[in-house]
Amino acid sequence: MSRTYSIRDLADEFDITTRTIRFYETEGMLNPQREGQTRIYTPQDRVTLKLILRGKRLGLSLAESRELIGMYRPGLEPExxxxxxxxxxxxxxxxxxxxxxxxxxxxxxxxxxxxxxxxxxxxxxxxxxx
Amino acid sequence: MSRTYSIRDLADEFDITTRTIRFYETEGMLNPQREGQTRIYTPQDRVTLKLILRGKRLGLSLAESRELIGMYRPGLEPExxxxxxxxxxxxxxxxxxxxxxxxxxxxxxxxxxxxxxxxxxxxxxxxxxx
DNA sequence: ACTCAGGTTTACGTTAACGTAAAGGTAACT
DNA sequence: AGTTACCTTTACGTTAACGTAAACCTGAGT
Structure with a gap:
């Protein structure tokens, strides 16, 4: 139901490059769906990206952000x-x-x-x- | 009159390595006097170092810190x-x-x-x- | 004289976070 | 069919801010 985003949508919105977004994926911080080859991002992905960038502005490393963001992922071992x-x-x-x-x-x-x-x-x- | 500091004094006080302090010097942010080979730091140098580290905690690059610190150097082209x-x-x-x-x-x-x-x-x- | 704990220079190594091509696929105009 | 405009993967390059190691001096203690 809810809308999705292309990699360019997100890159433009947050003023970063697509390379950066793909990089975050290889670092295991994003896991977009695929439509063929092409990446499709959900609002969830968008929130995650926003959190990464906020952490970055505060001088956190990606590893640190990943630690903190882990907490916001519901359904990832609830117990x-x-x-x-x-x-x-x-x-x-x-x-x-x-x-x-x-x-x-x-x-x-x-x-x-x-x-x-x-x-x-x-x-x-x-x-x-x- | 006022006391001076060895490179170790400063390294210990601010919990950094001597390498770091020497590095800041090669970057033109510190200019300690010499007693023979050995570096001698004045309270002024100590303040400069403190400013560098404060900037660093805020995520400033050394170049940025240098810009800001330039303003605190009195007698460096007063006009x-x-x-x-x-x-x-x-x-x-x-x-x-x-x-x-x-x-x-x-x-x-x-x-x-x-x-x-x-x-x-x-x-x-x-x-x-x- | 020897050791040892500091200092010194010189120089190559390292890590994070991307940048920057190169080479190619695909869908949509024209 | 050709070009445009996206997307993709792969891979080497880059910068900042030091780390680390080698090789050396130097004054103080024994």
Whole structure:
């Protein structure tokens, strides 16, 4: 019922190359259906791709993204066993702490940029005045 | 007057290898003094290194960090010319927008992690109950 | 004199994440 | 039939940011 996407559809929407999408497939992150040779992507695939790219923007490796994305795949061993789940929680906590560190860095960086911008525009103003 | 640092001091403090520090030097980001062969680092150098690493945590390339750090070097052409300053402001604005995007991504990621954590601990609880 | 723990240069190796051809299939115009 | 516009696989190339190893110096301790 729900619509499907060509590889170009997704490449254009997310502003990446088709090569990139095929690469993610060889890395086992996507498994599109085939119509003959041609790849056909479901909305599910599209969501997965979106998650990969979001992770990428945050500096995660593909391997790391794969770990996190694994959790969003329903029906992939619903009765996951305890050790796996516990490891999962650990990963989550570690990731969260990483994000906190990033937030902190961003705050300080923003502050530094404020200072820099101030200095720069002051210097510009001084030049105009001269 | 102010103290100095050996390459090991800095490597230990920031938990990186000496190779990394030397690499940053060949990339023109550090210029320590020499005492014979041996490198001697000033507090200034230490700050520069700190900025490099902060940028790295945020996913900046060394080239990008170098651009930003250039602004913090006092006495390096105090009467910087207009085009340079204007480009600088542009870089800052672009960087700021990138950081905003990252903040957004982090928020959504955190939210997703919240959901995932909930699911995981629910699954764990269910297992314990069984 | 010897060792040893630091430092140094030089240079080749490595990994991730794709880029970039090359060579070819297929469906649809014209 | 020819060209256009997609898609495909295969495979070698590339860049950043270091790792790793070899071969060497050098001052401090024994």
């Amino acid at each position: 996951a066993n305890r050790p796996q789940l516990e490891k999962l929680l650990a990963v989550i906590e570690q990731r969260r702490s990483h994000l906190r560190q990033q937030l902190h860095d961003i705050e300080r960086m923003m502050q530094d940029l404020d200072d820099a911008e101030l200095k720069a525009s002051e210097a510009l103003a001084a030049l105009k005045g001269a | 910087a010319n207009r085009p340079q300053l204007e480009k600088l402001l542009a870089v800052i604005e672009q960087r700021r927008s990138h950081l905003r995007q990252q903040l957004h991504d982090i928020e959504r990621m955190m939210q997703d992690l919240d959901d995932a954590e909930l699911k995981a601990s629910e699954a764990l609880a269910a297992l314990k109950g069984a």
